[in-house]
Amino acid sequence: MNNKVREFREKFGLTQKELGEQVNVSRQAINAIETGKFDPSIWLAYDLAQYFGVPIEILFLFEEGKRK
Amino acid sequence: MNNKVREFREKFGLTQKELGEQVNVSRQAINAIETGKFDPSIWLAYDLAQYFGVPIEILFLFEEGKRK
DNA sequence: ACTTCATGTAAGGCTAACCTGACACGTGGA
DNA sequence: TCCACGTGTCAGGTTAGCCTTACATGAAGT
Structure with missing residues (x-):
């Protein structure tokens, strides 16, 4: 599934580790x-x-055919 | 997690089985x-x-403290 | 009384969504 | 040069989100 997490994370100037801490998951997640x-x-x-201040449907791209 | 699935389902006049068929999951799900x-x-x-035509955040209630 | 339907629930199984710990690589600063 | 950091990835483990099958109940129709 495509998403804009990296795009938003970099816009917010965070590392994967820091973002993980903000939402309580590991950096690997x-x-x-x-x-x-x-x-x-x-x-x-x-x-x-919520953290990025956008709706779920904006952050994550639910394109048919890209399901796993 | 609280949600309005039953509310919307009944408003749409569907059984659990029928709704499951619409979104490709079992009625037990x-x-x-x-x-x-x-x-x-x-x-x-x-x-x-999508089926009910509302955003995810409207159908599902993300209230803090009601996580499992 | 009998059947059908909608719902609730339980058991057992499978896979995806996490976890921790570890190792590798590239970049940049001291 | 050396070290710290950010990222990518793998191995191994746990749990949650499904599945199918099955059984029980209540409502409603014949």
Whole structure:
């Protein structure tokens, strides 16, 4: 699933580790989401969207055919 | 996690089984979400919100302290 | 009374979404 | 040169989000 996490994270001037601390997940979890290794849980998606101040549907791109 | 799935489902005049077929999950999955047994994946949350025509944040209530 | 339907729930199984710890690499500063 | 940092990735483990099958209940229709 494509998303704009890296884009927003860099705009906010944070490292993967720092963003992980803000939303209470490991830096590997942030990395895995940015690199498309797996999709976030609904809570993590919400926390990230809240942190960046955008709706979930803006931060994460739900394009049909890109499901795993 | 509280949500308005049952509310919207009944407004749309569907059974749990029928809603499950619309979003490609079992009726037990719909039931479990309505009764708060577990939270949906981000994709299922998206599909349900899309089906009902509302944002994810409207269909699902992300209240702090109600995490599992 | 019998059946059908909608719902609730439980058991058992599978995979995805996390975790920690570790190692590798490139960049930049002292 | 050496070290710290940021990132990528892998191995191994746990838990949550599904699945199918099955059984029980209540409401409603015949």
